Amino acid sequence: MPQLNHLKKPEWLKIKVPGGEGYRTVKQRLKDHKLHTVCEEALCPNMEECWGRRTATFMILGDTCTRNCRFCAVKKGVPLPPNPDEPRQLAEAVNELGLKYVVITSVDRDDLADGGASIWSESVHQIRSLNPNCKIEVLIPDFQGDQKALDMVLSAVPDVVGHNLETIPSLYPIARSKGNYQLSLNVLQYISKKGFLTKTGIMVGLGEKPEEVIDLMKDAYKHGVTLFTIGQYLQPTSRHLPVKEYVSPAQFMEYKKIGETLGFDHVESGPLVRSSYHADEQAIFQKKGQS
Template sequence: MILIHTIESPMKNSDQETITNDKDHNGIINSTGLLHKPEWIRIKFYSDTSKIKRIKSIIRKQNLYSVCEEAACPNLSECFHHGTATFMILGSICTRRCPFCNVGKGRPSVIDCNEPNNLAQTIHKLSLRYVVITSVDRDDLHDGGAQHFSNCIRAIRDKNPSIKIEILVPDFRGSAEKALNILTATPPDIFNHNIENVPRMYHTVRPGANYNSSLKLLENFKKANPDVPTKSGLILGLGETNTELFEVMSHLRQHGVTMLTIGQYLQPSHRHLSVQRYVSPDEFKKIKNIAIKMGFTHAACGPFVRSSYHADMQEQGLEVK
């Protein structure tokens, strides 16, 4: 178990005072007890859907999955319209049952050995310069799926030698050491593992996961691969407090993380966890400023920000709203 030492946040009193009170909902509660979405929660749609249809068609033909579709990401239309996608390997069925996530749960299928080559060919066909590869949790596999990640990285680079690869990995519960040894042999350009929320909420938000183990995963990869940036992300609006949020941000910095994404949790369906609070765009701007003061080199914070949203821009340090 990791011993976590709280470090003082570099916030001035004025910084703390300008963040909305933790009890404020920033939304109107309707008769069902649910919050109405505020005006800034508006998803972009495009009248020209040809690019969106093309990407969906290519993904289907290659027997691939995108987390954009499987997780009901609010940015799907925008990303597909701009010709980008985040690919999800190791199938579409997760062995965990996180109640905030829209990815299917149950008994996963066998690994598709053709997936690395199919993925590499698809990326080449789409002329991508930057790609994010993620996966479902595969607690049924002895290495958590790390070798398949490695196989995909190799295949992608063989077909697309100039591409940058970011991997968004699960926590490799019970097999983290083995997984890190595999991934250190074929390191990505960015190593991402989402902490998701504050430790107090883990039993609700991430049942089966361990906050300390996630921090240790990020730290150990960084120690083994000091030249590869590590990245993590959170979703807000599940009941966490700002004090807890800033503490998590401090813990991430202590464990070597330099890239951060923070977005608004949006309930995929009535079967998922309900939204407790909508964080305003102004609050997200203030959170980003605090993150930079803490020493994060890259921080993307906003209602629709997700780990892989404009990940290429995040990697370049460009503004992501």
Template sequence: MAKNLQQPKPDWIRIKLTTGENYQDIKDMMRSKTLHTVCEEARCPNIYECWANRTATFMILGDICTRACRFCAVNTGKPTELDLQEPERVAEAAEKMNLRHCVVTSVARDDLQDGGASIFAGTIKAIRARLPFCSVEVLIPDFQGDEASLQIVMDAKPDILNHNIETVERLSDRVRARAKYRRSLELLQRAKAMQADIPTKSSIMLGVGEEWDEILQAMDDLRAVDCDILTIGQYLQPSPQHLHVEKYYTPEQFAMLKEEGLKRGFSHVESGPLVRSSYHAHEQVDSAKKHMKGVSAQS
């Protein structure tokens, strides 16, 4: 019997289309400064809501990724762009938006010796110079496991260090390109060893064939490396060439997973069908730091 590869979207997968003045302002600013956002490149379902609230996730190091993960809509190929002035342009845009919390991510740049770590560090410093009260979160690739590259980022002291495991261990090689599940856990563990006071964060997307027990095991694996913040969302197929959706989880199931995560000791769990890694990110940094202060006071 032929397998039904196309699951119909359930009623709870609804994207809020808000394209007012703020949305257009941010779109125009990104174009004028030749900046990229993961909101656009990864076709994030929350782009309208976030941009209407003057929140955006900057994507540095160009818009061509050296990897071809089967879930991701970002262009893949041989990058041609390395702009050393990019950190300053990101900082200018963040200042113009008067951001309280800024998220910076990137494509994977396996063609660079440090994987782009120095550009991440430069961006953190440039934002801090213009917006000293703005918290900065970075969502980094795995730098192919290079510890020195991670150290460059951690030395710049981001407010949150984010690296996504994306899926459960059994499916990792099929879903991700070159990235390894255990290497990702090791990166999060090393980040804590380098800067114990910086909260770490990771994300899992559901609907690519994982089992419930495997999701709980992934949570346990993240807590075993002292990961503080977890986001859980529904995978949505960006094109016919990408992985098919195997299952749509209900809002009730996402609520159950949030409770499971909090029981395991995550300081903050964001769990819902349209949740993505930087969704409501400004709320997560505050709760993580309060949690860490509470743990320090008890020890």
């Protein structure tokens, strides 16, 4: 059983306690519509900043995941059946908050025949119907590689499609035991070949070496990823994997430079970066000459 990390948290990881007006407004709207956010469920360190800007990453298909990744704070267990009204509730919340860019993610729903793809698709359709000027980014699970499920989500034509690699392949057995590194790469490649702006993200501080991170970045780029994020892993509770290292801001800057050299359209790299952090700004980056 992992123990609570005893490394002293550096100054650059200290964050503001949530509580501003924008934060309270978003929190109330989520409560009104009985919606979940990965911001809350995953204990994201950027809630004050993002909610203050009236942005949030919505988490659909409930708050209970069928997998047990040992880095993730989201609740694990047997989920409730999907709420068929969730896409409408989500679209109404986006409308009430006046969002121009929305990110949707979900728990893994390996208990469902389609992995929840139908709810995913309907959520994108409902948001776009009620909010035609809102850009939509989806951060999807691997759907166990099921192309029919992937096609169902992609048929709704989100503006950006992300799927996180999370960590280097050698750490999958301890961090993401029900995931598969090559399968995730294949999912990213499939998304890219369908013509979508493709995104992935990882966390560092679990014991990986810089050269392993660089190898992963090369793999991601070869499989069609254009937007890449790197952030510091923070241990949610004593039941989760401990932090092995607090990666320095200088190292994050080095990863950014390397990623740009490899050819990514944009690399968001920093201690507090999460996959949806400043997602609206990340999505505008395009390679020179690309429309």
